[in-house]
Structure formats: C-alpha cells, structure tokens
Amino acid sequence: MRRSLVALSMLLSLFMAAAATGQEDEKPKWPGVDETVVEKYAKELGREARAPFFDTDQGDLLLFLFTLAGAIGGFSVGYYWHKMFVAGRKDRED
Amino acid sequence: MKMLRNFLPLFAGLLLVPRPALAMHISEGILPAGWAIFWFVMAAPFVAWGVRQINRRKNADPSYIPLIGIFGAAVFVFSCFPIPVPVAGSTAHPAGTGMAAIFLGPFASVVVAFISLLLQALFLAHGGLTTLGGNTFSMGVMGSLSGYGAFRLGRLLRLNLFWSGFLAGVTADLVTYFGTSFEMALALHGTKPFLSVLGQIYLAFMPTQIPLSILEGAVTGGMIVYVQKHRPDILRKLKVIGEVAK
Numbered sequence: 001m002r003r004s005l006v007a008l009s010m011l012l013s014l015f016m017a018a019a020a021t022g023q024e025d026e027k028p029k030w031p032g033v034d035e036t037v038v039e040k041y042a043k044e045l046g047r048e049a050r051a052p053f054f055d056t057d058q059g060d061l062l063l064f065l066f067t068l069a070g071a072i073g074g075f076s077v078g079y080y081w082h083k084m085f086v087a088g089r090k091d092r093e094d
Numbered sequence: 095m096k097m098l099r100n101f102l103p104l105f106a107g108l109l110l111v112p113r114p115a116l117a118m119h120i121s122e123g124i125l126p127a128g129w130a131i132f133w134f135v136m137a138a139p140f141v142a143w144g145v146r147q148i149n150r151r152k153n154a155d156p157s158y159i160p161l162i163g164i165f166g167a168a169v170f171v172f173s174c175f176p177i178p179v180p181v182a183g184s185t186a187h188p189a190g191t192g193m194a195a196i197f198l199g200p201f202a203s204v205v206v207a208f209i210s211l212l213l214q215a216l217f218l219a220h221g222g223l224t225t226l227g228g229n230t231f232s233m234g235v236m237g238s239l240s241g242y243g244a245f246r247l248g249r250l251l252r253l254n255l256f257w258s259g260f261l262a263g264v265t266a267d268l269v270t271y272f273g274t275s276f277e278m279a280l281a282l283h284g285t286k287p288f289l290s291v292l293g294q295i296y297l298a299f300m301p302t303q304i305p306l307s308i309l310e311g312a313v314t315g316g317m318i319v320y321v322q323k324h325r326p327d328i329l330r331k332l333k334v335i336g337e338v339a340k
Contacts, residue, residue, distance in 0.1 A: 030176070030178040030183065030184055030185045031184050031185070032176055032184060032185045032186060033184055033185070033186040033298075033299060033302050033303075034119065034121055035184075036184050036298070037295060037298045037299055038119075038120055038121060038124065038274070038278065039121060039124070040298075041278060041282075041291075041294070041295050041298065042121075042124045042278065042282060045278075045282035045283065045284060045286075045291070046282070046284065047123075047124055047126070047281075047282050048123070048124075049121035049122055049123050049124050049222075050122050050123030051122070052122045052215070052219045052222060052223075053122065053222075053223050054215075054216055054217070054219070055219060056217060056218065056219050057219045062218065062219060065217050065218055066174075066218060069170070069171075069174065069213075069217070069218060070171065070175070072167075073167045073168075073170050073171035074167075074171070076163055076164075076166075076167035077163075077164055077167045077168055077171070079163065080160040080161075080163030080164040080167070081164055083160045083163075084157070084160045084161065084164065084325065084328075085324055085325060088157065088160070088325065089324060089325060092325075092327065
C-alpha cells in the first residue's frame with residue numbers, strides 16, 4: 001500500500017513538473033481542452049468565446065492569482081487534514 | 095504521518111503550478127443567453143438541496159466541517175490546475191466531484207463545485223459567469239451524482255473500497271465531460287444532427303480525459319483506503335462501510 005502511494009505521489013509530481021515547464025512559450029505547447037475542444041467546436045458551430053467579465057488575464061496578474069489560489073487551497077487542505085487525521089486521530093485514541 | 099510525507103511532493107507540486115488554467119469548463123459567452131439561463135435554473139435546486147444537506151450534516155456531526163474544508167479546497171484546486179497528457183498533447187484537469195460526493199454527500203458536492211466554479215470565473219478567468227449554471231450542472235450535478243452512484247454500485251457489487259472509489263473517480267470525470275459535450279451540442283448543433291455533434295465533441299475530449307480519469311480514479315480509491323485505515327469511524331458515519339463487507 002505504502003509503495004503504491006509513493007509511486008502515485010511520484011507520478012503526480014512528474015505530471016506537475018511537466019505542467020510547470022510545459023507552458024513557457026507565448027503559444028502553449030500543451031493547449032487545454034477548452035481551446036482544442038470547447039472553443040474549437042463552438043467556433044465551428046458559429047459561437048465564439050468572449051473575454052471574461054473580470055479579465056484577470058493581464059500581465060502577471062493571473063499568474064499571481066493562481067499562485068494565491070494554489071497557496072490558499074493547499075493551506076486549507078493541509079490545515080483541515082491535520083485537524084482530521086492527525087489531531088482528530090489522537091483525540092480518538094486518548 | 096508517513097502518508098502525509100508521501101503526499102508532500104503532490105502539495106509542493108501544486109504550488110509549482112501557478113499557471114493560467116487551460117481547462118475544460120465552458121468559456122464565457124459560448125452558451126446563448128437562453129441556454130445559459132436554462133442551465134442556471136436546472137442547477138439551482140441541486141445547489142439549494144446541497145446547502146440543506148450541509149446544514150443538516152453539520153448540525154448532526156461537527157466533524158463534518160473539517161471534511162468540507164478538505165474536500166472543498168481539493169475540488170477547487172483539482173478543477174483548476176492543468177495536467178498535461180502526453181498521449182493527447184493537451185492539458186485538462188480532474189473534477190474531484192466523485193471524491194467529494196462520497197465524503198460530503200452528492201448534493202453537498204454540488205455546492206462545493208458551484209463555489210469553486212464561481213471563484214474561478216471571478217478571479218481566474220476560468221469558465222465564465224454566463225456559463226456558471228452550465229458548468230455547475232455538468233461538473234457539480236452530473237459529476238457528483240454519477241460518481242456517488244458509481245461508488246454505491248461498486249459497493250453493491252461487493253467491490254472493495256479502492257475499486258469502488260476508482261469506479262467513482264473514473265465515472266465522475268467522464269460523465270462531467272459528457273455533460274459539457276451535451277450542453278454544447280444542445281445549444282449549438284443548429285441544423286446539424288444533435289447526436290452527431292454530441293459524439294464529435296465527446297470523442298474529442300477522450301484522448302485527454304481517459305488517462306486523466308484513470309488518475310482521478312486512483313486518487314479517489316487511494317483516499318478512501320487511507321481514510322478507512324486511519325479514521326474508519328468517518329466511513330462508518332457516512333455509511334460507506336458497515337453495511338457490506340470491506
């Protein structure tokens with residue numbers, strides 16, 4: 001079980017390392033399925049995506065917001081994980 | 095603690111991926127106004143029922159709140175970070191709603207998906223406000239209910255916890271993308287045959303989504319096994335174990 005979890009973590013890390021290095025160019029090497037499927041088919045069917053109402057895709061703002069969202073999401077998962085599986089488990093054992 | 099250490103590369107990896115999302119949600123403006131409103135109306139009762147489910151469970155058991163914290167944040171993060179799939183040459187992301195539906199309840203998972211999608215539309219230029227109803231219906235309603243149903247079916251068929259969770263993760267992911275295809279085909283097929291457009295869009299998702307759904311299934315199954323090992327009382331409260339053999 002532990003071995004498979006380590007293998008799974010490594011696999012995920014590899015995927016994410018690739019994600020972190022896969023989009024350096026202006027045009028992404030790894031376009032998302034929103035672009036390759038959703039927007040492509042919508043365009044073919046006569047409908048195009050419009051700019052978001054709150055367009056945060058300006059300069060590095062979007063990058064900053066993604067960093068912030070990742071950090072808040074990560075801390076939230078970690079905090080409640082600890083509460084549930086570390087502190088909560090100890091409470092049950094006492 | 096050992097498990098936590100195993101997952102550290104995952105969480106560290108999450109922080110290394112602060113990239114603009116290239117994702118699967120229907121982008122702003124793609125659904126015509128009538129269909130956008132229709133999907134809001136369709137999703138609203140599920141969200142309302144989900145709020146009720148959260149309040150009821152929270153009042154019955156305070157330990158439900160940390161679960162909401164974990165799986166709410168997990169759905170938000172899962173559904174906005176892109177994972178490249180080398181065989182397809184494109185990126186997409188898991189939904190996370192199958193896992194959330196098992197631990198939080200299928201309707202509570204709809205609320206979690208709605209809030210995640212709203213935040214993504216407001217701050218991350220991801221999805222859209224006009225398509226929020228459609229995206230909530232595909233990822234929240236269809237993903238959560240199908241994932242939960244698949245998990246229950248797996249247990250009825252006496253699959254073990256891992257494989258039941260695996261089935262839930264795979265189903266939630268694939269059904270979510272089916273929902274997206276369905277909504278697009280319904281709104282945009284025009285004079286073309288609906289089924290042909292639906293098939294084309296859904297098939298175009300598959301090279302990226304099949305590998306990702308397997309990954310999502312493995313993560314969902316692994317999570318249930320972890321909880322069963324370390325906090326089996328949670329699964330008993332949720333009636334995940336106890337009624338059929340482990």
